[in-house]
Amino acid sequence: MNAKLISGTSIGNEIREEIKERVLKLKEGGCVPGLAVILVGDNQASHTYVRNKEKSSVAAGMKSELVRLPVSVSEDELLEQINKLNLDQTIHGILVQLPLPNHIDENLVIQAIDPDKDVDGFHPINVGKMIIGQRSYLSCTPYGIIKLLERTNTPISGQHAVIVGRSNIVGKPMGQLLLQRDATVTYCHSKTKDLASFTKQADILIVAMGQTKFIGAEHVKEGAVVIDVGMNRDENGKLCGDVDFDEVKNIASAITPVPGGVGPMTITMLLKNTLHSAETAFKSGNCCE
Numbered sequence: 001m002n003a004k005l006i007s008g009t010s011i012g013n014e015i016r017e018e019i020k021e022r023v024l025k026l027k028e029g030g031c032v033p034g035l036a037v038i039l040v041g042d043n044q045a046s047h048t049y050v051r052n053k054e055k056s057s058v059a060a061g062m063k064s065e066l067v068r069l070p071v072s073v074s075e076d077e078l079l080e081q082i083n084k085l086n087l088d089q090t091i092h093g094i095l096v097q098l099p100l101p102n103h104i105d106e107n108l109v110i111q112a113i114d115p116d117k118d119v120d121g122f123h124p125i126n127v128g129k130m131i132i133g134q135r136s137y138l139s140c141t142p143y144g145i146i147k148l149l150e151r152t153n154t155p156i157s158g159q160h161a162v163i164v165g166r167s168n169i170v171g172k173p174m175g176q177l178l179l180q181r182d183a184t185v186t187y188c189h190s191k192t193k194d195l196a197s198f199t200k201q202a203d204i205l206i207v208a209m210g211q212t213k214f215i216g217a218e219h220v221k222e223g224a225v226v227i228d229v230g231m232n233r234d235e236n237g238k239l240c241g242d243v244d245f246d247e248v249k250n251i252a253s254a255i256t257p258v259p260g261g262v263g264p265m266t267i268t269m270l271l272k273n274t275l276h277s278a279e280t281a282f283k284s285g286n287c288c289e
């Protein structure tokens, strides 16, 4: 293996220590940052993620509130729950775990969240602000990837970043954040012809396509920095990414593993956004009570 391993676990832990200290300060002032997670139904994967988020927020000293709703919950009842949390001064971040059951309109739900408590950064107001470079809550996965690049001193300005995947949660915002940092950005997706001809040009290759070990040696330029956002189970139920790690590690200059790469950073940035929301509420005298 030639590539340096970019550990989201250890960089995430560094940032979580910084978050913990700021949480302590807030608590001394009488404000406890609160994160509410709404989970609809009992999808197994969602359960695992939600438990992870709860554990992490409690470890950071925050309050975590889990709202579990049955899969049969109506859209109106869900919106009502969100509204209650919007008004609750002890809650600074609201996250509705996606995906939602088919009978519920995801867009409607996301738009119901107070943009100031939208710690996922999914609300159209926050997405719009992000695109024109105004301060907003940033989608946690792309935000975490930016932190990984920054903390490993990976140059971004002038580099060619190629993104595989164009979801609203990862691919699209990822490109915008890199563009703001003066990268040249190329988006690829499932309809892209001759994918390798694009990915092979990447100085920074970000893969969020949801296909187990799809990106192999033939897709990667010597010395590229490779970020694997994939979160798949292989035939043995083992967690693995969209990148064939064993192949690509010999070509890339740096690479993120799965697990232990992007995943822990996503949760870290969720905590960071929640902390920021609590600090803002505290400054304006609206925390707790």
Ligand SMILES: Nc1nc(=O)c2c([nH]1)NC[C@@H]1CN(c3ccc(C(=O)N[C@@H](CCC(=O)O)C(=O)O)cc3)C=[N+]21
Pocket (backbone or CB within 6 Å): 048, 049, 052, 095, 096, 097, 098, 099, 120, 140, 231, 239, 258, 259, 260, 261, 262, 263, 264, 266, 267
């Ligand atoms: N409203 C909403 N916000 C989300 O942020 C959101 C969501 N819905 N729906 C599902 C996806 C998925 N997601 C993950 C976060 C962390 C890990 C993570 O920490 N993974 C560990 C491994 C965990 C394990 O072992 O299963 C790792 O990569 O090392 C994984 C997945 C957030 N999501």
